[in-house]
Amino acid sequence: MLTLMKQEYYKTFKQNRLYIWLGLSVIFPLAIMGIFKSQRGAGSITDLGHATFYVYLVGIIITALSVSQEFSFGTIRPLLSRRFSRGMIFTSKLLLNLSIYITLFIGAFIGTMIGQLIFAPKFDFSERVSYAGNGWQTMGITVIDTLFQMIFVAALVLLITNLVKSSGAAIGLGVVMIVGTPILSSISMLLINMAPILKWNPFNIFIGMAAYGQASPSMIKSMVHMSQGTVVIAYLVYILAMYVIAYLIFKKRSV
């Protein structure tokens, strides 16, 4: 497993785009806070200068490319025709992606801290700024919440990538999941009104999780028709199910 991880990192570090993406994760919050005076308050700073959106988007692209590029370069064959099991190869890809997400968050955090020092030096992180708590707590909840959403969408993206062996469709779906949340929310609510059982649809669970930390538990319950705890459990079940299906497709695929 260690060898596989070393190889995955070796390949990743040889890609110029990784450095560009990491650099942009630092620059993004700086640019937002520098250009827009209105984005120097608690809402922006605890959202890493809105770089959570950037990290989310790049994370999805990286996830899709991590598998689809192996197919398009033809490198999937030497990757799979070695002593390692497909389960180990799949896991190494997941761990690589997760570590890149975390690195992107660290980059965005560094950019946000620099931006706060330059553009909002009087901002006090110890003051209560949201339902979740003070500045640090709100930022922490926002990052963890975004990371969990990324893991959910990444599972879907991996599933699609493994099915169609192309990154385009998977990235498209991932982007829809990000920017189309309000539309999905409306459609989901209409469906639930028609048939209450549909509250278990993955989009409703996703919306419930996206609101975690940003809305009170009672507000979330009225939105998605289930408690916050149930949302988390359903979310984890969906994540697990999607990764298992993605793995089974990957495992069965002849190349």
Add this chain to the structure above:
Amino acid sequence: MALLEVKNIDKNFGKTKAMTNVSFNVEAGHIVGLIGPNGAGKSTTMRAITGLMSYSNGTILFDDKPITFSDHQALDKVGNLIEYPAIYPNMTALEHLNLYAMDTQDSADFKDLMHKTQIDGDNFGKRKAKNFSLGMKQRLGIAIALIRNPKLVILDEPMNGLDPQSVHDLRELIRDLADQGVAFLISSHLLDELQKLVDDVVIINHGKIIETATMTEFFSHDKVRWVMDTSDNDATVQLAQDNKWTVTVDEGHVQLSGADNLQNVITAMNHADIQIQTLNTVTGNLEKSLLDMLANDDKGE
């Protein structure tokens, strides 16, 4: 005991039978040519051996260890180049070798391998693989197949995109490695090249093995032919027919076979007062033998 044993392998794609009861062995130090027309099942066989494709029946053993779709630890000592080189466009040749050598304690000497596969020249240096020509990529693909000091190397169309000098050098490299005990399973449509290289042949058609033999055995079926220009072709044809030899006239040249030896032919022609102006002896030709064999197989003979 053979290094690679393929025993009674079946593979179906839906209702289409891609491999039926495929069996053959590859001995250590032997170069085996897997030959057949397009769609015969060569790549499918190679994929099954390298754990890239499942098979429904039979067994594949490498070094007495099983290779299946889900369990192929035995592949540690198998190198392969299947269909086209697996190359990351943003990495150099040396970086590729570094990458693929990471999962072994026993990798080939980089400098030596790069020299032997000709990927050590100025053209390679710091250039990314995306800027390589087809031939350069192919040479890198061959180096990748050899980097882990494999006991068995599976090469699918290894001469693709190579210039004549590179083909010659590759042949020498394969022969050298085979002399050191490395086994090769090679598929190629360049039968003249294959004929110069392989020790054994496995002929596959419509997913079935129709012949496994050493090259010597294979050509023992192939009759010696004599191609000659004579003072009287019509009289030569008549003479051949009288002696029940096989004869054809092609573009003014008489092609004759079926006689016990050349001396009998010359003696008979002298007696018939026919002058031989030019004479060539044509022996075993892999392409012709293969085409004859496939034609017979297609006829169900």
